[in-house]
Amino acid sequence: MNNRSTVKQTLAALCALLLSALVIANVADAANVKLISVAEREVVTTTADGVDVTEIVPAESVIPGEEVIYTTYYNNTSDRIADKIVITNQVPEHTRYKANSAIGADTAITYSVDGGKSFAAPEELMVTGKNGEQRVARPSEYTHIRWAYEPVLPPGEKGSVQFRVVLR
Secondary structure: OOHHHHHHHHHHHHHHHHHOOOEEEEOOOHHHEEEEEEEEEEEEEEOOOOOEEEEEEEOOOOOOOOEEEEEEEEEEOOOOOEOOOEEEEEOOOOEEEOOOOOEOOOEEEEEEOOOOOOOEOHHHOEEEOOOOOEEEOOHHHOOEEEEEEOOOEOOOOEEEEEEEEEEO
16 A cells, blocks of 8 residues: 555545534424534635635545534424524544634533533633643633524524634
């Protein structure tokens, strides 16, 4: 097996890990809120006129240093109001969270540095440094992101939450 083949296999394996990012939804009536998670990346192409055009395409192949955009779409498919919607995404292995990239309308966004056991605002996330002292966690140390949807979600309504990572 040559080096090029090994690199392709490694990238394929990393892509599989990226595309299988864990998404967990905690909803009072979870059966009626459907989730779809997608992994995408930005591709910039230049037109014949010299204009750069940015497209969002499926993240079928990425290389170290590239960003992947994770979007979780939610949809209340029932005829009842859904409340207490919480969506949790794991930061995939072999990636690092891109600072300030988590977004979601009408959500409170918190983060975890302990494998999803506890969540807090960035300034409240503490880790033990190499010298044994507590310090504020860096975004690259986040393991999970949580969005708590604050209003109720009426029947038929939908939305999305999103974050970005960089492949290590």
